Amino acid sequence: MSHRVIRTEGSDLSDASDRSYKRLRPSGGYRNTCSFQTATLIYDATYWFCEKFLDPRSRTVDQMVQAARSGRQNIAEGSRASATSSQTELRLLNVARSSLEELLLDFEDYLRHRHLAQWTPHCPEAMAVRQVPQKFRNDQSDQCDQTNLTDHQRWTLYAPWLENREPAIRANAVLCLINQANFLLDQQIAALEKAFVAGGGYSEQLATARLAERERQRKTNQADPTQGIPVCPQCGKPMVLRTAKTGKNAGQQFWGCSNYPDCKGLANL
Numbered sequence: 001m002s003h004r005v006i007r008t009e010g011s012d013l014s015d016a017s018d019r020s021y022k023r024l025r026p027s028g029g030y031r032n033t034c035s036f037q038t039a040t041l042i043y044d045a046t047y048w049f050c051e052k053f054l055d056p057r058s059r060t061v062d063q064m065v066q067a068a069r070s071g072r073q074n075i076a077e078g079s080r081a082s083a084t085s086s087q088t089e090l091r092l093l094n095v096a097r098s099s100l101e102e103l104l105l106d107f108e109d110y111l112r113h114r115h116l117a118q119w120t121p122h123c124p125e126a127m128a129v130r131q132v133p134q135k136f137r138n139d140q141s142d143q144c145d146q147t148n149l150t151d152h153q154r155w156t157l158y159a160p161w162l163e164n165r166e167p168a169i170r171a172n173a174v175l176c177l178i179n180q181a182n183f184l185l186d187q188q189i190a191a192l193e194k195a196f197v198a199g200g201g202y203s204e205q206l207a208t209a210r211l212a213e214r215e216r217q218r219k220t221n222q223a224d225p226t227q228g229i230p231v232c233p234q235c236g237k238p239m240v241l242r243t244a245k246t247g248k249n250a251g252q253q254f255w256g257c258s259n260y261p262d263c264k265g266l267a268n269l
Contacts, residue, residue, distance in 0.1 A: 030079035035184040039072040053167045070099035097185045116168040129176040232257040234265035
């Protein structure tokens, strides 16, 4: 879902205080996360795998592509939702995790039903796929790692497996990527749960920030003696607090113009 900000003439969105406001909880930035980048590889690889090796009329094709898409899209949606709801972010990340787990089973089923070997976690082929990010960092400067690549450049690193003519090699490579993505999502979910327990959700943080702002304003008003002092309704100069000495209001306080006796403006407390 996209969101647009519509600016109109005279809009207070251009006010300096609005521009300097720092959001309570930043959101977005998902494109730079390893989990989203890996999920993008998985989605693309699944789409092209199904296109090449499966019957397009098969219901399995639709299920696999949708599961791959769900894994990617829910990471993005959860990142955007993080601005206002930790619970929504957690729920969407768990949906992404579940979708990728479903996809993992589909690829395992593909290999098993065709009597094709599935790589073991520590076999040379699986290790080669898993070590691509580390090998890339070692071969380049410290300032350049896999997270700085475009989607096409990142795909090229895995092309020997994901574009292989053998479906077993493609399927096993995707399984390696799914396991990587699931590991990353498990870490994200655990960190979010810990942060939620320690700091509360958005509503609680908003209430805390509101109380802190009220306290700041109270201290500012106490430190600045001009805060809360009215101006004279006649001449516009600051008023001073006076006490009536005679008459029916003797002993009562009132606001009198600081320009008295030239100005005799009064104001009730």
